[in-house]
Structure formats: structure tokens, C-alpha cells
Amino acid sequence: MENKEILEAAxxxxxxxxxxxxxxxxxEICKVALAGYEKxxxxxxxxxxxMVHNMAVVxxxxxxxxxxxxLYERTLAGREKxxxxxxxxxxxxxxxxxxxxxxxxxxxxxDKQGQCSRGLEFFERSLAGREKxxxxxxxxxxxxxxxxxxxxxxxxxxxxxxxFYEKNTGWARKGxxxxxxxxx
Numbered sequence: 001m002e003n004k005e006i007l008e009a010a011x012x013x014x015x016x017x018x019x020x021x022x023x024x025x026x027x028e029i030c031k032v033a034l035a036g037y038e039k040x041x042x043x044x045x046x047x048x049x050x051m052v053h054n055m056a057v058v059x060x061x062x063x064x065x066x067x068x069x070x071l072y073e074r075t076l077a078g079r080e081k082x083x084x085x086x087x088x089x090x091x092x093x094x095x096x097x098x099x100x101x102x103x104x105x106x107x108x109x110x111d112k113q114g115q116c117s118r119g120l121e122f123f124e125r126s127l128a129g130r131e132k133x134x135x136x137x138x139x140x141x142x143x144x145x146x147x148x149x150x151x152x153x154x155x156x157x158x159x160x161x162x163x164f165y166e167k168n169t170g171w172a173r174k175g176x177x178x179x180x181x182x183x184x
Contacts, residue, residue: 023058023061052075092140094122120148124148127144153165
């Protein structure tokens, strides 16, 4: 595929496949389209990097986390080079990388949970950037807050989890400022 219109059609077909859960089909169209984008536009072009990100999403959805992570890292490096570290599209990639590190490691045995701290680093980076670029009440910012709450909850850090869940729901801002008591 070397025609830009065909590549755009492939990109749209990828979206349909992903939306309907046809991940193997999405993977195949991504491979072909990615090769075309790289040849036509170059390795670091924004459209090429968007397809790299899409391929990472495909692997992520198929729970092939190590493959997804390599592609998210490529996307992140290319986008940071082109756009700087706080651009919203970079923050989306950072958020997805945090999810890969944490979701993947929650499924592994306890001796491999050490990478959860790496996931938290990406979430913290994503949160700081999204709050700065989008504001604290933007849905994408709140998605990161929620993901951090889940991470802390799954790690047994319940007070931290509660802080983030409250921040996510706005309960702490609207409520009395005190936490509900437990029923006996």
C-alpha cells in the first residue's frame, strides 16, 4: 500500500475492526498499513506514529502486553521528539503505557509486581500533563485519576485508592469533607 487514499481507507477499516472486536483483522490491516505509511511518509511522520499507536492498541486488546509496550514506547519517543513532552496526544500514549505496566502486572505472580511502580510513574506523568493541558475536570484527566485509584486499590493501598476515587467522583469537593464511617 503506497497510495495515501488507500492508507487512509485502511486506517478507517482498522477503526471498524477494533470497534467490533475483530482484533486479528485489525492486526493484519495495521501491519500492511504501517508498512505503507513508513514507506510513503517515513518512520517519524505523525500519521505513521498514529498507526504505530493503533498497532499497540491491537496488541494491548489481545493481551500481548510486551508487543504493545514496544510500540507504545516507539510512539511516545516519536511524538515527544516532534511535539514536546506535554502535548495531549503524548499524554494519551503515556496513559496507555501506564495501563500496560499495571494491568499486565496485576495478572502476574507477586514477584513480578515490581513493575507496578513503573506504571504508577507513567500515570503520575499522565496526570500532571493532563491537569496542566486539559484541566482537572476534563474526562481524560479523570480517566487517569480513576486508573490510579484502581491501581492503588489492587495493591491494597486503600487510603490512597479512596483519595483518588473521591477525586475522580468529586465527592470530596461536594461532600462534607469527611469520609463516610463504616457500618458495624
